[in-house]
Amino acid sequence: MKRFDSVTGWTRMARGALLSGLMLSLLAACAVGPKYQRPDVQAPAAFKEAPAANAQNEGTWKVAEPADDAHRGQWWTIFGDAKLNDLEQQALAANQDLKAAAARVQQSRALLASARSAWFPQIDAGFGPTREHASPASQFLPQNSGGVATTLWRAQTTVSYEADLFGRVSSNVAASRADAQQSEALFRSVQLSLQADVAANYFSLRELDTEQDLYRRTVALREDGLQLVERRFKEGDISELDVAQARNSLATARADAVGIARQRAASEHSLAILLGKAPADFSFPETPLDPVTARVPPGLPSALLERRPDVAAAERAMQAANARIGLAKSAYFPQLDITGAFGFESATLGDLFKWSSRAFLLGPIAGTALTMPLFDGGKRKAGVQQANAQYDENVAQYRQQVLIAFREVEDNLSDLRLLDDQIHQQNEAVAASERASHLSDTQYKEGEVDYLNVLDGERTVLVSQVQASQLNGAQAVATVNLIRALGGGWGEVKAEDVGAADPGGAHERSPNYPRS
Template sequence: MRNSFLPRTTCALAIAVGTTLMVGCTPGPAYVRPSIQVPDQFKEKATAATETQRAAPGWVPADPGDTAMRGDWWTLFGDDTLNALEGRVDGGNQSIAKGLANLQAAKAAAKEARAAYYPTITAGVDANRNRTSQNVVGRSLAGKTVSDYAAGLDVSWEPDLFDRIGHQVDAATARYQADQADLASIRLAMHAELAIDYVDLRGVDAETALLQQTVADYTKAHDLVQVRFNGGIASESDLAEAETQLQVASAQLVDLGESRARYEHAIAMLMGVAPAELSIPVSTAAIAMPAVPAGLPSTLLQRRPDIAAAERRVAAANADVGEATSAFFPDLLLSASGGVEASRFTQLATLPSRFWAIGPALVSTLFDGGRRKQELHQAEAREEGAAADYRQTVLSAFQDVEDNLSSVRVLSDEAGTQQRAVAASGLAEKLALARYKAGATDYLEVVTTQSVSLDQRRVYVELSRRELESDIRLIKAVGGNWSADTLSNVSTNDAPPTSSSVDRREQKRVAP
């Protein structure tokens, strides 16, 4: 609406009144992050790290700080193929794409909530022609046809006297931040899942190489028994046992092809490509075991995005309580309209055709049967539930880390023991074969020792795979890489970003 429609004194009065009314109170509870008792250090500690790898003192219980850099943590394993596959996850994974879409929707919702701070301006034009019945008594226009042309603006604005809009903005902003953390959590999970599938695939490759060598050794042993059988030295049962052992190992080798295909297909899905478009070459190169610091600080959990998301949903629920509290206070609506109206189109531009109207409205609910009170109770209960979810998420995160620290420690010890078992069974196999060649024993002893040796070597390959999986799950559990550079990015002051109105509401609650 053009200012010419309003007397200057009216404009000045409206501005003064509006400015005064904006200085209202902020009902609702000030947000305080839910408290939870957590240790400074984890119970389980890795045993392989040196003293120089220990974390510096001064760590505090975990607070959400998922904005800290996680880095390309998969590079810790020193595998170029893994690095290349991981590099394609963000751009192709459909779960991440959905998370991005959800984040964009939450961003739009936050902007929509903030738009309520501004006035609403509408404009319209109208042209109509009507005739009043001639048989209507007491109307000056009875039996006449009249044209009506109009153009005008309507302006309405609701000052946020009791921070109702502010609470809505706080809630929408906190939920947007929670969706940001959810997206980070999805990314972390997808990268970790691909790394685990890749380690499993390499485990199959290692087991395949082992069985290929075993089949070759069993073939040589079978040929030896065949020669001895042809010479009348070995029995037919010895030959049957050698043949059986060779065919069983060959069948196990063939069976590994199915497992490898499944892991390769799973990796393709995580990258967002069809299985036919991905082929990972066989490799038996060793994958590096990352060194786990002996004293991981619990502050690493600050970077876990699921903790951050849970905390920000508590903040959103707190803002909902504030909004429900604001409903007990009156609403002020300022509105103004103006324009031109005439019965002839040519008269619209003339001064007498103008019209305007301005006036405030203060509205308050006097009785609603307890509806607002119950809505407030619901909001408070939801906040309590969100706080419980947050605490449970923190506790689950500690359990997750402790479980994987324990797995890393136990599997490392077990792998050392298993190495000795592999060496002992290999020696027993060689001795049994030498005794058989010398005629000191039958072939059953050879078969038994060979079977035991193969089992022990396969167990060692499986343990190596499980060790790597535990490392990956531990990295995921602490929210990413634990290298020195990454640790330096985690600050005890890290906290989820909040809107300015959340900071502004750090004051006493105004009771309804």
């Protein structure tokens, strides 16, 4: 290492470093790579399946300004169900998929911090001896001179810095930032899916409770019918055929009731997993479903592009891919690495920290190492082509995600519209079947018809009642799915009103949401 003892030399080096810094700042402004612009998508003016505006429900929900990170509030409270509210809070606090998504956000933020570290110099410190033998030529000695081997003690600080020429570091930071934003959008997507899954599973479970209640009453009714048939058989009024038919009908109803119980058990276990609990630690009391009357206005299709977190995540992926095009193009241009070492060196440990032992080293070429790529067999060209193709792929995926979002909204709007009519017609069918069953039972007791008519009437009543129950369940689930398809609920909840359920304030977060 060359010794440096002149104060004037230090001043000269400081001036040189300042000039180099100014030149590097100008070069860093020469960033390469395309400027990101959101691709155009064809957004319809209105949803085809949207119903006409209803003044009665106009004030229930408010369409917010498009923003995928806006606070959506506790949208499930529109159902007015305290038990559902409690289950949603349990899921947000303990669901393992949500915790995993929160951990992925933390990972992406750490990667962003790592990328940003390239904007700053890397400083290290070292201490220790080195054994050196300089060549005769480096010491201006004759060729036959053997030279002298020396031991040097060094205590020095090393500094390395990559100048952000042509935006290589900036492009990497921009890509990492977009990746972090995509991870946060995916977290909100997982969160919304969890909330919707809990609500849909809850309503499905209650619909099965309604079916269980129907089969329980049907079994009790057919047990009474069997007793009546057996009494009349003993009295000689009917043949044994009626008894066999009554017993078959009762056994069938009991078997169907067991099948519903089996479905309910599986649904209860699924709900337990969503809540982050083992099925053995969770039980839900039987609660028949009440018809859901909440109605959700869909708003404008253009707002959907900003509100849905999965669409936002697809757009963030495009931003990251766009930044990586600039990163790939920067490989065509020079790379400037600045290195330096400052400290003390001495032949003996006792003289190491004396003022006369100070020394420095600034890079191999006037304080910098400028690397200019010349030939790489097409590697850089292939890197740019790959980055462009990756961007094109993300654009196509974004547009496809937008189309899927529009389809999901239209599907659930049509479901709700048609379910209203179907439920009305099914309720009329239930009333008619109950009337027909009552008439069959009366006529059988009077001896006008055989018992097969009674069984057919009871079967028709049960089938129509089960179908009505399933339609009510489908309507509740479709309402939840519409909210999911729209990107969540709307709400103007203030940050100070959110409390522990939203530690970030600006975002809707569960207690698991990673803090910035």
